[in-house]
Amino acid sequence: MGLIVQKYGGSSVADAEGMKRVAARIVAAKKDGNQVVVVVSAMGDTTDELIDLANAVTPIPGGRELDMLLTAGERISMALLAMAISNLGHEARSFTGSQAGVITDSAHGRARIIDVTPGRIQEALADGAIAIVAGFQGISQDTKDITTLGRGGSDTTAVALAAALDADVCEIYTDVDGVFSSDPRVVPAARKLKTVTYEEMLELAAAGAKVLHLRCVEYARRYNLPIHVRSSFSPNEGTWVVENHPEGGNMEQAIISGIAHDKSEAKITIVGVPDRTGIAARIFQAIADADINIDMIVQNVSAAATGLTDISFTVPKAEGANATAILKRIQGEVGFASIQYDDSIGKLSLVGAGMRSHPGVTATFFAAMAEAGLNIEMISTSEIRISIICRESDLEKGVRAAHTAFGLDADQVEAVVYGGTGR
Ligand code: ADP
Ligand code: ASP
Ligand code: MG
Numbered sequence: 001m002g003l004i005v006q007k008y009g010g011s012s013v014a015d016a017e018g019m020k021r022v023a024a025r026i027v028a029a030k031k032d033g034n035q036v037v038v039v040v041s042a043m044g045d046t047t048d049e050l051i052d053l054a055n056a057v058t059p060i061p062g063g064r065e066l067d068m069l070l071t072a073g074e075r076i077s078m079a080l081l082a083m084a085i086s087n088l089g090h091e092a093r094s095f096t097g098s099q100a101g102v103i104t105d106s107a108h109g110r111a112r113i114i115d116v117t118p119g120r121i122q123e124a125l126a127d128g129a130i131a132i133v134a135g136f137q138g139i140s141q142d143t144k145d146i147t148t149l150g151r152g153g154s155d156t157t158a159v160a161l162a163a164a165l166d167a168d169v170c171e172i173y174t175d176v177d178g179v180f181s182s183d184p185r186v187v188p189a190a191r192k193l194k195t196v197t198y199e200e201m202l203e204l205a206a207a208g209a210k211v212l213h214l215r216c217v218e219y220a221r222r223y224n225l226p227i228h229v230r231s232s233f234s235p236n237e238g239t240w241v242v243e244n245h246p247e248g249g250n251m252e253q254a255i256i257s258g259i260a261h262d263k264s265e266a267k268i269t270i271v272g273v274p275d276r277t278g279i280a281a282r283i284f285q286a287i288a289d290a291d292i293n294i295d296m297i298v299q300n301v302s303a304a305a306t307g308l309t310d311i312s313f314t315v316p317k318a319e320g321a322n323a324t325a326i327l328k329r330i331q332g333e334v335g336f337a338s339i340q341y342d343d344s345i346g347k348l349s350l351v352g353a354g355m356r357s358h359p360g361v362t363a364t365f366f367a368a369m370a371e372a373g374l375n376i377e378m379i380s381t382s383e384i385r386i387s388i389i390c391r392e393s394d395l396e397k398g399v400r401a402a403h404t405a406f407g408l409d410a411d412q413v414e415a416v417v418y419g420g421t422g423r
Helices: 016-031 046-057 063-087 119-126 154-164 198-206 214-223 279-289 317-334 353-357 361-371 392-405
Strands: 003-008 035-040 092-095 102-104 113-116 130-134 137-140 146-148 169-174 195-197 227-231 239-242 258-262 265-274 297-299 308-316 338-342 345-351 378-382 385-391
Touching: 003 016, 003 154, 016 035, 016 063, 016 130, 035 063, 035 119, 035 154, 046 063, 063 092, 063 130, 063 137, 063 146, 092 119, 102 154, 113 154, 119 130, 130 154, 154 169, 154 214, 195 198, 198 214, 198 239, 198 258, 198 345, 214 227, 258 392, 265 279, 265 317, 265 345, 279 308, 279 317, 297 378, 308 317, 317 338, 345 392, 361 385, 361 392, 385 392
Parallel strands: 003 035, 003 169, 035 130, 092 130, 102 137, 169 227, 195 239
Antiparallel strands: 102 113, 137 146, 227 239, 258 345, 265 308, 265 338, 297 308, 345 385, 378 385
């Protein structure tokens, strides 16, 4: 007998029919002789709708109350799913994140899991019941307030519980058949990957491939827990996220395993910055003090005549207004000329462990972008990733061009999007 943790995303439980379909699948896993713990997301686009509602009553909703509001979405799902399972003749008990022992820090909207104490889940399993846990939420160790783990965080709840319960596998059920070489909503010719390594998946998730939450991959890697990403709408085998590709695995020959894109960032350019020791430190300290995450940074060589340079960097769009306000505050002290803010950018990233041993990836990539008529505005690299910033309106065209240029297009269309609105 095994212990399985299954996570069902919002599109899988979007309506009553979805709940019943998922319930049948859970009962089947139980009937196979497994102990089953299920993590569930809010139905369909509920989380987005709750955020819209919060924004309709106040321009800046407070973190504590927003978390209280958003966690309600997952509570609706867990109770309905438990009822649907019970209707099939099996006992199911639902638990909030706090009841399931998900203990976090107190950073509302992006809390980190500190500890998982799943005593009540173990009790339910020992009684032969199926345990249903509300995803994406926990309770702060210090303040005892309800917290959320950030958008897409139910994946992390599932992996954290799987690690704490020493589960055999964590299955992430979503609206596509697994992890593809690119987002199937953008690249119809995307290929399903049989396996992807933690390292590659971390880069893909960080670069915007939202099929898995970044922290869930970090967690799985730390505990060496295999993740199986698959569709709740089909019986197909999905993608295994593992430490290493197996011998002869699908990625042996490929240089690039995936292409990710991200529309959630904005670019800030500080124009006419004095090119002196300590200036960059002053600027980025001010941004760091406000807890704003910076992604790419580019600084040009200063013009010889003026000794001035420009610095550009990217931040999440949601932090854009805050970041520019902070810069304006230090403008006099630092002595730069002006600030430009641009939120019509997109980020395109190539990821692949094969990059380490293959020169010429950048040249092929940039040639494909030139041919697609796309202008590259910023570039950053890691050992197994190359990212560029371009116009947001050029982004999807660029993803498809890169996918073709690296020979990733499938001969026959295998990417099916079963549900979801892609919101
Ligand atoms: P869920 O609600 O099940 O958590 P998400 O919307 O968070 O689902 O994640 C699934 C979506 O991720 C897919 O519908 C797809 O559009 C998107 N996606 C982005 N990149 C990829 C990729 N490389 N492989 C598969 N799906 C991807
Ligand atoms: N419902 C939350 C969200 O939409 C968490 C999740 O689905 O993983 O972000
Ligand atoms: Mg998700």
